[in-house]
Amino acid sequence: MPNAPNNADQTQLIDHLFRHQFGKMVSILTRIFGLAHLETIEDAVQDTFIKAMGAWRNGIPENPEAWLTQAAKNRTIDLFRQLKSEKERAPYFESGPAAIAINELFLDREIADSQLRMIFTACHPALDPRDQIAFALKTISGFSQSEIASALLTKEESVKKRLSRARNMIRDAQLAFAIPQGNELSDRLPRVLEVLYLIFNEGFHSGQKEMLVRKELCAEAMRLCKMLVDHKEVCSPNVQALFALMCFQAARLDSKVNELQEVIDLRQQDRSLWHFPLIVLGNQMMFMAVNTEEMSVYHYEAAIASEHLKASTFEATDWDRILMWYERLQVVAPSPFNSLNMAVVHIQRNDLEAAKLVLDSVVPEDLEQRAYLYHGCMAEYHRNRKDKAEALAAIEQAIQLVTNEHERSYLLLKKEKITAMR
């Protein structure tokens, strides 16, 4: 009689156990064998899951994570033999008794350290930004090529290209698998934060229909950001501010889309769906983050997000404070998108003259494929001026330029409203 799983608890694994374990093990093994062996390492870790799938069929071990870690350790020793016999260099083994050294690397603190090294590798300035995202999702987050493709709304073939370009670049440039120290750390950290924020926004703003996929991207970005927060040397007020920002945005994720997968704007969102624990966490993080002289983009964006969360209804929004944050944001990081946001705030405050002034300063072409946002905002401006003809012309232009289906239906809805104007 096999020990078939009979306890309900035993038939459930922690969500994403394999995915997270993949990231941990790949990072540790890379620390041992070096970045040059990344592909071999990924296959080896994949193998431990296949082993688990067979071995656990008649019952899950008491501590699945420990089981997987042991399997990975065993694979490490196999790999070491294999690579050694290929007369390859395995840098870690050149000093000290290997067995003890290996065991130490599997301790929790060292696991976190290894994963941070992988994050810094993925976000190395030598890599193309889009390759960085794909590489991070694959290597740290254990996404498959097809999962990355669907998350980033791109073709699997192009994900494959990005991954191999990143791997080649890492190998050819002989990047060190390390957390940078001192000045180098402060030089490299901004790019890491940028990549994590990009991953988050891929989830938050994506046209992806599957809410699950979007949540996973946001959750991954937050998990990685939390690792930075938890590391004494790496954590800084900017890291905390980014994490706070992600908490504030993620708190609204469920209310952004309705059951029909339609985008719901801030005015219409059901505020009771906002996730309170995340808001609390964000506030705690923000409290620590403001302990600095120099506020970053993330500080101001988090401040803006938190102003929205503070308002119990759309009408209760404190637009003056939001405008103030946008103005400060514009000082540290001027951008046409920011200008557009400011114009929207002016419209909300009924200050149409100020809105016009800001809109006139924006060159729609600077917004590239998101130029439709400019025309959408123009339409809103003219609608508030009760100029139906101009509003219709602007919304028409926006609809012609938009590519994302969700956004298109949102704009079409807006057009209906303008058409209904008297």
Next chain:
Amino acid sequence: MKQFMMIFLGADYSTVGQSPEQMQERMGKWFAWGDKMAKAGVLRSGDALDKAVRRVSGPKRTVTDRAGSEIKELIGGYYVVAAKDMDAVVEIAQDYPDYDLNGTVEIREVMVFDK
């Protein structure tokens, strides 16, 4: 009650390019199936098999090693269940998780000899 063996034939998992998340999901289906059979009291025994294959064949007892990835229909495991007849086992086999990977369940009755 007769006993039947369900033999699982299919691709080597390592060659089908699944992500860790997909593997965990698939494993959940195996758990659920095993659980269902155990609760129904029909599961007698079963194991998963490792992918390494060594064959001994012919009068000369020739020994060959083959990697799982070279074999199109690798036996990945088996379960022995108690059931009334083949049709009842076909019913049980509906929950086998690997049909989407072109997996096959081969059902064979365990022979019983009268004493």
